[in-house]
Amino acid sequence: MAVVIQYRYSEAIHPLHAVLVSGALALFIGALLSDIAYAKTYEIQWGNFASWLIVGGLVFAGIALVFALLDLLRAHRRVPGIGIYFLLLLATWVAAFINALYHARDAWAMMPGGLILSVVTTLLACLTTWVGFRTPQFVGREA
């Protein structure tokens, strides 16, 4: 019996792009949980963890942003939904950047702003990932 293999890549954004966006989401969730731990225990190490997790998320989201921008700029690859996805990703990155500046403050000075921004960033990252994974991927045109 012949086996039929269908090469089905993700029908949404490019797989590598998808890895970056979901990776950023995981890092931002980690930062939020660390912030909660710092706020509850005053143990400074949680604040340090949050700072680095946010920087990691910024790197991942930053590279994803380049992917999204390229998709957006090339008119023949543009698919419905990519515009709103790009804006959401950009908003996530900006929120995370301001959050990184908040986390650069010493000791409790990063609170409560850092915690609030971590919540905002995480919610934005969830929304971005959801919309991004629903955005179809351009694979080619029918002849």
Added chain:
Amino acid sequence: MKHSKILMMAGACALLVACGAEPQDPQYGTNHNLPKPSRGLLPTMTIPEPTGWGDLLPSVPEGYSISAIATDLRIPRQTLIMPNGDILVAEGRGGNAPKLKPKDVIAAYIKGKGTTSVESGNRITLLRDADGDGVYEFRSVFANDLNAPYGLALIDNRIYVANQDALVFFEYEEGQTEAQGAPEKLTDLPSALNHHWTKAMTASADGRFLYVGIGSNSNITERGMTAEVDRAVVWEVDVATGARRTYAEGLRNPTALTIQPGTDQLWAVVNERDEIGPDLVPDYLTAVQDGGFYGWPYAYWGPNIDDRVRPQDPEKVAATIAPDYALGSHVAALGVDFSNSAMGERFSEGAFVGMHGSWNRAEPVGYKVVFIPFKDGAPAGEPVDFVAGFLDMENKRTRGRPVGVTVDPKGALIVADDLSNAIWRVVPDTPVPTSPVLQGGEAENASTR
């Protein structure tokens, strides 16, 4: 790069909340203004770019002249004048605190732009002017292989050196130019992390104790409370046994200690906390009260709570002593010594303070040596510039950065400069006749620094 106002991250200028407005009220003295804490999204940092002296010299008041008595040193910090007039110079750079946050990596890079690139000396250099003509023609390495030496003191025939990790001593005979072998250890000093690594030191008037200033391990507890055990304190170390007790607490970074002649009272200059505004918190000069608590980290200048500290401690806040004299915020006072009549009438009653200069403020301050006039044993009046011209305000460049200041009983001010790696000497043009009785009294247990 001619004008180096550096922002922590490029492209974020729009987010910067400007807070460089000129202060309205005096930032120094006994009755000074404390604004409300404030901080923009980015901390303000202005690092004047180092530049050479060329043909220039630091400026001094009329009737005084200045010369460099030693150059090409390896980061001179504090000096000690020996009974025979020799000058010992502690050279080095310490600290081994790891970078904990992304911010630390960026801030360390920026701050490094304002300091010397010379390798840490870890040694003590001896300077001698044998014929008394003001030229220190002889120079030798008194001791080598030390660990970031800073505080120096002489009691009887022992030279005590406060390394960044231990208090050690050398046997000394007058006229000696090199130590005989390695030093002996009197006691260990707190050295984990060493965020603030300098160990300031002076000897009590009776020669029984050494006072050691131990700075905090963070700006404001951002390395955790456990890192602050035995930090931000002044220790009193028994010279005979090495036993110590905590003499005073809550002094964030006591960078220089000295004994007031006549009263035998311990005085300190202390560097206060950063990142709550360009005019907070003033560095200060104060008499250090036995058992006193000066606020760090919970409060500053009396009961002004620092909200960045968790958990808070209302009892400590209430117990906070207001220091005697504000030197101005971020001036980075690193040297202090009391004057004497040999310095000339205008500058005979008071203390000299060396100010390394700011890096975390839009408009640079400090970068000079000031004279704080005293009356009846207490600071009275405005600071007077004594050695200036280190900073080229117009181009935001700096030629030097003063650290330790020491008054030579014969009538000279010795200033260590850790950027141009020089020792400066300021003398009155007409030597002031001094009463031998006064001098003898001061030199009885020898000079301390």
